Amino acid sequence: MISETHLRLGIPSKGRLSDLATELLTQAGLRFRRQNRGLFARVSGLSIDLIYLRTDDIPTLCAEGAIDMGITGSDLVEEAGADVDERMKFGVGRCRLAFCVPDDAPIKSAAELDGKRIATSFPHVTRKYLSKRDAAAHLVSLAGSVEAMIQLGVADAIVDLVETGSTLAANRLRILEEIGNYETVLIQNHHKRHGEIADRLVERLKGVVIARDYSLMEYNIPRAKMHLAEKVTPGFNSPTVNSLEDSDWCGIQVMVKRKDVVDTMDQLKAIGATAIFEMTLNNCRL
C-alpha cells in the first residue's frame, strides 16, 4: 500500500489536531479519503501518502525516517527531542506549557519546586527547564488529566498545556511560570526525500495559512488622499492601485489581516474612502 515513490506525510489520527490537519490539507487542494479508519490514505494526483498516527508519535517517527514529514504540535517535537526541521508554523493550535500550582500556594518561582513532586506529560521539557535553574523534582509522568493530580495527592505542582485557562480555573490552579509557547507545525527530517514534492506541499500550505489570516480589501479613494490610505493599508508587499474613470479617484486592492479588517474600514472611511469591501481569500501564492 505504501509506495517508495511517494512522500509520506504523518498526520494525527485522532485528538484535536486531527480535524485541523485534514482541513488544512483539503484547503491546500489535496484530495484523499481515509478508508475505514485505516492507517493510510493516498492523495490523488500527487505523490503523497498520508499516514495516520498518534500526534505525539509523529516527531519521533519523522526523526527516524519512517515518515518524511508530519503535522504535530511544536510542544511534542520539543518533548520528543526530535532532531527535525520545522518547515512552517500553521498559526493554529496555539498553547502554552506552564508550571501550575494551587491558587493559594505561597510559592513564587519554579526553582522553588526543587525536591517537590511534579505531575506532567512533558517530563523531558520539565526536567531540562528545572536543571537550568539548578533544581530537580520527582516527576510523575502521566498521559492526561494532569490537573487532577494535586487534588489526588500525587503531586505538589503540575506542568501542563494551557490554552484558555479554563481547566486551570476549574481545578483552582494558577500559572506559576511559563516554559514556552507552542503551535501546530509541519516538520521534515534531514533526509529530505522527495524534496520537490515536499517544497510544493509547503508552498501550498503556506498559501492556505496566509489566506486564513488575511482578507482582500477593495476601496476607492481620492488621489489626493492616497498617501494617507497607504499608511492605513500598507498591504502584504504594497497595495495595487487601479485608475478609475474619474481621474481624481483611484481604486485600491490590498491585503489586510482579518482581525484588523473592521478597524481598518473605520479608518479608511474617516479619511474619505468609499465603496469599501472585504473579500475572503480561499487560497493564494505570493
Ligand SMILES: Nc1ncnc2c1ncn2[C@@H]1O[C@H](COP(=O)(O)OP(=O)(O)OP(=O)(O)O)[C@@H](O)[C@H]1O
Ligand atoms: N488546549 C489544548 N490542550 C492540549 N493540547 C492543545 C491545546 N491546544 C492545542 N493543543 C495542541 O494539541 C496537541 C494535543 O494533541 P492530541 O492529539 O494529543 O489531542 P488531544 O485532543 O489532547 O487528545 P487526547 O484525548 O489524546 O489528549 C498538543 O500537543 C498541542 O500541540
Ligand SMILES: O=P(O)(O)OC[C@H]1O[C@H](OP(=O)(O)OP(=O)(O)O)[C@H](O)[C@@H]1O
Ligand atoms: O486551557 P484550556 O483551554 O482549558 O486547555 C488546556 C487543557 O486541555 C488539554 O486537555 P485535554 O482536553 O487534551 O485532556 P487530557 O488531559 O485528557 O489530555 C490540556 O492537557 C489541558 O488540560
Ligand SMILES: [Mg+2]
Ligand atoms: Mg490532551
